[in-house]
Amino acid sequence: MFRGLGAIVYKETRHIIRDPKTLFLMLAIPGIELTIFGFAVNMDIQHIPTIVYNLDGRQESRRLLDAFVNSNYFDIVGYVNSDEEMYRTIVRGTARIAIKIPPDFSDKTLTAEPAQIQVLIDGSDSSSAMQALNVSNAIGLRTSVEILGRVLGIENGLPVDVRPRVLFNPDMRTTNFMVPGLVGIILQVVIMLLTTFAIVREKEQGTLEQLMVTPVSRLGLVLGKLIPFAVIGIAETVSVILLMRLLFQVPIAGSLALLAAFTMLFLVCTLGLGLLISTFTDNQIQALQFAFLVILPSVLLSGFIFPQETMPTPIYLFGQCVPVTYYIRILRGIILRDAGFADLWFEGAVLGGMGVALLALATLRFRKTLA
Amino acid sequence: MTNVIEARNLTRRFGAFTAVDQVNLSIEEGDIFGFLGPNGSGKTTVIRMLCGLLRPSEGHATVLGNDVVRDSEAIKRSIGYMSQQFSLYNDLSVMENLKFYAGIYGIPWRERAKRIEEVIDIVGISPYRKQLALRLSGGWKQRLALACALIHRPRMMFLDEPTAGIDPVARRDLWNLLFDLAAQGVTFFVSTHYMDEAERCSHIGYIYFSRLIVCGTPNELKALPEVTPAGAVRLELRCARVPAAMRALNAFDYVLDATIFGDVVHVLAQEGSERRLEEDLACCGFPSATARPIPPTLEDVFVTLTRQREREAANV
DSSP states (O other): OOTTHHHHHHHHHHHHHHOHHHHHHHHHHHHHHHHHHHHHOOOOOOOEEEEEEESOOSHHHHHHHHHHHHTSSEEEEEEOSSHHHHHHHHHHTSOSEEEEEOTTHHHHHHTTOOOOOEEEEOTTSHHHHHHHHHHHHHHHHHHHHHHHHHHHTOOSOOSSOOOOOOOSSTTOOHHHHHHHHHHHHHHHHHHHHHHHHHHHHHHHHTHHHHHHTSOOOHHHHHHHHHHHHHHHHHHHHHHHHHHHHHTSOOOOOSOHHHHHHHHHHHHHHHHHHHHHHHHHOSSHHHHHHHHHHHHHHHHHTSSSSSOGGGSOHHHHHHHHTSHHHHHHHHHHHHHHHOOOHHHHHHHHHHHHHHHHHHHHHHHHHSOSSOO | OOOSEEEEEEEEEETTEEEEEEEEEEEOTTOEEEEEOOTTSSHHHHHHHHTTSSOOSEEEEEETTEETTTTHHHHHHHEEEEOSSOOSOTTSBHHHHHHHHHHHTTOOHHHHHHHHHHHHHHHTOGGGTTSBGGGSOHHHHHHHHHHHHHTTOOSEEEEESTTTTOOHHHHHHHHHHHHHHHHTTOEEEEEESOHHHHHHSSEEEEEETTEEEEEEOHHHHHTOTTTSOTTEEEEEEEOSSHHHHHHHHTTOTTEEEEEEETTEEEEEEETTOHHHHHHHHHHTTOTTOEEEEOOOOHHHHHHHHHHHHHHHHHHO
């Protein structure tokens, strides 16, 4: 059943040793990617360049602008003197936000009449636009409440005081949230591609045809190909997790042993996916195209960047078919929330099931005959 | 004694295209079977079916008594296969390639080193054992491929154009090796384009446009009536200015066919026209032309058969 397994492992290991450059790249690239993306993927949007068109100019209006600046979300980069100029500055991209304060702002706030201020937001970058929208609304609300309080003579604080407390990752560092997800994405992409290429290359070079006329068993051939890459996958995981801990200072709250166990299940899925893709494709170019079918959903639909809860149902369900979805939940659960087996058994079971199914499917498709 | 290979109505279609059409073959133990035919005529497809790599669309075949569909794994254990292009690992050394195939064929550990030395001796690749396969010349690559294919002592070897693109000396050496192995009882199935190689085979099959047209020993093929039709004779014509003479020949109505072979022309002409040919040529300005009857060469056989088929196809 496993006929030829040892020989295939021997050969694959030789290939890897014979090509130290590739081996180095295999081990270094995930780390390099994590470093680059780990710093790039930062959703704490602050210091948005802002311009001001202040027609009022008195103390009340300056107090309001201070509130904007003190929020840390807005940096005033200039003042303008006309609607036209305000609009042009945003089109040019010099500022993303423009705040226009009408001439009667101070008068109206003093008498607690409704005073309108206009905030123009550049919607071409939707995430900073969203942030600006929320923060400016909040500043408006708080300023209003202060004014109302003053008018009504309330001094003991607000009637309802919400005191939120953020559990796990109290500083709300996006790094802590994103980097564990990134670990999953990078492992998925790198190991899947390596596995696919190792097999498709043999198709391209005709060496697979030679193997097919030998008595090597399918399982021996498939496992022999996968085992060396599983070892590399484990080495990559360790290096990437170390980097996350040491460079990005993301503390690991939960059990390393549990993380290791679930990582194995995830590796099986990834290797299975790589193998499956190789059965559909004849050369490395095709394989790369095919791999994107897995890579894009892994990045976009797995909950790595966008929360899955807000996705339309069919897209959400598609996202549930990607193994990395579950692995990211596991990573965030263990690393950030100290989740245990009791909390994550479902994700683990899905990964295990997917892994076995993918490997079985790929092995069945991997025929020892041509065409 | 049953035949090593028996194929009955072996057919393979790829979509609407029939790559191999109703091929029947019998090959006996110890034969060197030369498989000839133009490119794209189905040679490789036949070999792949016999090795269990492709399923026949119709018909069936046995190799060493095993059915190519049901018992393909049993076939794979007892045959060696060398494909058209070099298909060993360029980034592994000669020794590593051999060790790998010894492992794949499950040579027991105790015998492995000894067997590897044996095949190294057979093909004589000893000086290169540490060399990467990538750095071997074409001829040595073929020897390494042969060594890998021999590691499990196969009784049957399939070689798909083993000498394509290697130099004449290496070609001769490889054939001598095949004869040595054939003498030890290994049966060979070799596809080739080279007529000199075909002459060295014990049996030959000629496949043209998916159909096996003829099959037999070289002498049987040369004696085929289609090759030298009744009332015709094959002549070797020696004369000066061969290409010019060739043009003159084609104008004579008793000349059925003419082909240049170096400094001579092979002519298929009506019986008893030798003297007439010499005289007519003398009139045309080739005074020293001499014609003598010769048996057909294998090239004559295949050219004649191919032309006949083309004419038949054109008339249909």
